[in-house]
Amino acid sequence: xxxxxxxxxxxxxxxxxxxxxxxxxxxxxxxxxxxxxxxxxxxxxxxxxxxxxxxxxxxxxxxxxxxxxxxxxxxxxxxxxxxxxxxxxxxxxxxxxxxxxxxxxxxxxxxxxxxxxxxxxxxxxxxxxxxxxxxxxxxxxxxxxxxxxxxxxxxxxxxxxxxxxxxxxxxxxxxxxxxxxxxxxxxxxxxxxxxxxxxxxxxxxxxxxxxxxx
Numbered sequence: 001x002x003x004x005x006x007x008x009x010x011x012x013x014x015x016x017x018x019x020x021x022x023x024x025x026x027x028x029x030x031x032x033x034x035x036x037x038x039x040x041x042x043x044x045x046x047x048x049x050x051x052x053x054x055x056x057x058x059x060x061x062x063x064x065x066x067x068x069x070x071x072x073x074x075x076x077x078x079x080x081x082x083x084x085x086x087x088x089x090x091x092x093x094x095x096x097x098x099x100x101x102x103x104x105x106x107x108x109x110x111x112x113x114x115x116x117x118x119x120x121x122x123x124x125x126x127x128x129x130x131x132x133x134x135x136x137x138x139x140x141x142x143x144x145x146x147x148x149x150x151x152x153x154x155x156x157x158x159x160x161x162x163x164x165x166x167x168x169x170x171x172x173x174x175x176x177x178x179x180x181x182x183x184x185x186x187x188x189x190x191x192x193x194x195x196x197x198x199x200x201x202x203x204x205x206x207x208x209x210x211x212x213x214x
Contacts (some may be wrong), residue, residue: 013129016041021156024099035101036113038157039121046128049185058186065187072178072191077198079171098164099157105207106214115204119196127189130154131179147176 020038024031058065101118103110134150136142154172155165175195179188 012045013042013133016045017153017157024157025160031099031101032103032110032113032117036117036121039117039125042125042129043121046125046133049128049132050124055186058184064182065184068178068182069187069190069194072174072187073194073198076171076174076191076195079174080195080199083167083171098159098167105210108211111204111207111211115200115207119200119204120193123189123192123196126154126192127179127185131176131188132185135179137183143180147180151176 016038020034023034027034101114103114105111130150130153134146134153136146151169151172155168158168159165175188175192178191179185182188
């Protein structure tokens, strides 16, 4: 077995993430576009892992697809509301160090780039790389080790300090658990997609309304 070829074949996503982390510290004024390019790069690289045929087959399974999807989506939305309550009323300082991407609400380009990234590209890229590609189901030990690696790598792209990283790991656990339980990338993808729409949809409507009525 040629380990050098294996390393070369699998190096890109890890180098890509390392570059993103470096730029997120050194080029914060361009973070909106860096964020967009990072997730776009992962989607392009792993696009063959997404199969419309498999997706269409999956969504016909009520018990194995829709029930775990809806239960997980409800659970993560409840967790999100509890987190907001704890931060706003109990001053739970878990969001310290979160990687914040800003945009100009008066710019159509920046609004489109921001919401396309956080509501569509993030769920797709994370499902393709951090779950389907990284998590190994060959044994329980391999599954848990690779799942842990996946969570750490995910936390590194969303946080610059351990409180925010821990917060992200906790909030992402339901998505990871439903993927490990179903072994179906499309369940976890739609859960995260629904959650991103739930947390960002109201802001998108508000910003779009402001732009239209200027």
